[in-house]
Amino acid sequence: MSETPDDHSIDGRSRNQTSEDARVARTRADVSAAALEVLTTEGWDAVTHATVARVAGYSKTTLYTHWPSRVDLLGLALDVLGEMPHHTPTGDLRADLIGEMTVFRDAMLALRLDRILLALAHWGAAEDEIARVRSRLVADGESVVREVLGRTAQGTRLDAAVAMFSGAVVCPVLMHGRAPTDEVVAAAVDIVLHGVAPD
Amino acid sequence: MSETPDDHSIDGRSRNQTSEDARVARTRADVSAAALEVLTTEGWDAVTHATVARVAGYSKTTLYTHWPSRVDLLGLALDVLGEMPHHTPTGDLRADLIGEMTVFRDAMLALRLDRILLALAHWGAAEDEIARVRSRLVADGESVVREVLGRTAQGTRLDAAVAMFSGAVVCPVLMHGRAPTDEVVAAAVDIVLHGVAPD
Numbered sequence: 001m002s003e004t005p006d007d008h009s010i011d012g013r014s015r016n017q018t019s020e021d022a023r024v025a026r027t028r029a030d031v032s033a034a035a036l037e038v039l040t041t042e043g044w045d046a047v048t049h050a051t052v053a054r055v056a057g058y059s060k061t062t063l064y065t066h067w068p069s070r071v072d073l074l075g076l077a078l079d080v081l082g083e084m085p086h087h088t089p090t091g092d093l094r095a096d097l098i099g100e101m102t103v104f105r106d107a108m109l110a111l112r113l114d115r116i117l118l119a120l121a122h123w124g125a126a127e128d129e130i131a132r133v134r135s136r137l138v139a140d141g142e143s144v145v146r147e148v149l150g151r152t153a154q155g156t157r158l159d160a161a162v163a164m165f166s167g168a169v170v171c172p173v174l175m176h177g178r179a180p181t182d183e184v185v186a187a188a189v190d191i192v193l194h195g196v197a198p199d
Numbered sequence: 200m201s202e203t204p205d206d207h208s209i210d211g212r213s214r215n216q217t218s219e220d221a222r223v224a225r226t227r228a229d230v231s232a233a234a235l236e237v238l239t240t241e242g243w244d245a246v247t248h249a250t251v252a253r254v255a256g257y258s259k260t261t262l263y264t265h266w267p268s269r270v271d272l273l274g275l276a277l278d279v280l281g282e283m284p285h286h287t288p289t290g291d292l293r294a295d296l297i298g299e300m301t302v303f304r305d306a307m308l309a310l311r312l313d314r315i316l317l318a319l320a321h322w323g324a325a326e327d328e329i330a331r332v333r334s335r336l337v338a339d340g341e342s343v344v345r346e347v348l349g350r351t352a353q354g355t356r357l358d359a360a361v362a363m364f365s366g367a368v369v370c371p372v373l374m375h376g377r378a379p380t381d382e383v384v385a386a387a388v389d390i391v392l393h394g395v396a397p398d
Contacts, residue, residue, distance in 0.1 A: 043321055044244075114320070121373035122242055122317050131376060138374045159379075160367060160386035166374065167366005168359060174320035175337045175365065177330060180358075187359035195394025 031056045035077035040112035044119040047073050071127050078133045084141045096148045097189040105169045105179050114173050153196040161192050230255045234276035239311035243318040246272050270326050277332045283340045295347045296388040304368045304378050313372050352395040360391050
């Protein structure tokens with residue numbers, strides 16, 4: 001039952017199928033990019049079939065046919081989000097932690113990770129598929145700080161330190177509407193480093 | 200032009216006005232309670248005029264007439280939220296911080312503060328009125344830990360420590376979908392206490 005690629009290219013029906021696949025893939029890419037754009041510029045509340053269809057330049061009917069729920073649109077946006085930005089560790093513990101926290105803070109503002117995080121938090125609690133994407137993105141986001149802090153803390157202390165490290169950026173943004181200053185970032189790193197150091 | 204209370208009670212038109220005011224106040228209380236119930240049981244996405252009207256037992260038209268936007272409904276829900284629960288400090292620094300973080304963690308689950316926080320974070324970024332309510336609730340929420348930690352840290356270090364303290368609860372819930380264990384709470388408190396202690 002298998003066909004070689006040549007069978008596809010010389011058979012009329014297969015060629016149509018290939019063309020159809022390409023069209024669907026292009027639609028998917030366009031709609032995914034539009035969904036991410038709406039999510040990051042306007043927030044989750046604006047991610048509706050009507051708004052995403054308008055931004056992507058497709059009909060609402062096309063969107064509803066392929067992606068019937070708003071959570072489907074969120075899934076598309078997350079598919080094209082890519083990897084989290086990171087500081088490249090140099091081996092200097094304090095400088096690496098300040099560098100990584102600064103990259104995270106700047107990404108909250110530049111990439112609107114705050115809006116992505118809000119959508120992930122809301123939908124990850126209810127939808128298994130979004131929870132899986134959230135786990136992957138958070139693991140990626142925490143990977144560098146977990147590796148760097150792992151040099152001085154393990155187990156429960158490492159889990160607590162990683163959560164506090166993220167919190168030093170996330171809580172000011174979500175709860176106070178402002179990112180931490182460079183001084184607060186440095187103070188947070190010093191507290192964690194001092195706090196996890198052996199007595 | 201002023202009237203005494205007696206004028207109200209013996210004048211027909213004023214009595215009707217009083218009755219009208221009471222009716223509006225009752226409607227407002229019913230709708231506020233319903234909006235908070237929908238917000239905490241289903242999350243912000245479910246806080247629509249249709250759903251809140253159904254839960255409150257009023258018509259959608261009544262809701263749209265008095266509170267035309269979904270943000271108005273959020274404002275009503277926050278009005279009846281009340282004060283944040285707190286641990287009562289005893290003077291034992293470590294026990295007070297663990298007690299307060301435990302109350303905060305338990306309230307995230309029992310009062311669904313996570314859902315309230317998500318709505319505040321989303322709408323506080325766009326709506327001044329919600330930003331004001333958020334500031335008041337966050338100041339209330341942080342008041343005890345700020346007072347207790349203020350015994351050993353000030354200024355930028357205190358700001359960083361308070362953000363990390365909140366983050367130790369908020370980040371596991373929002374980013375991992377699970378509240379921190381008692382062990383992680385204790386580890387976080389020890390890291391902050393050790394971290395802010397003078398050299």
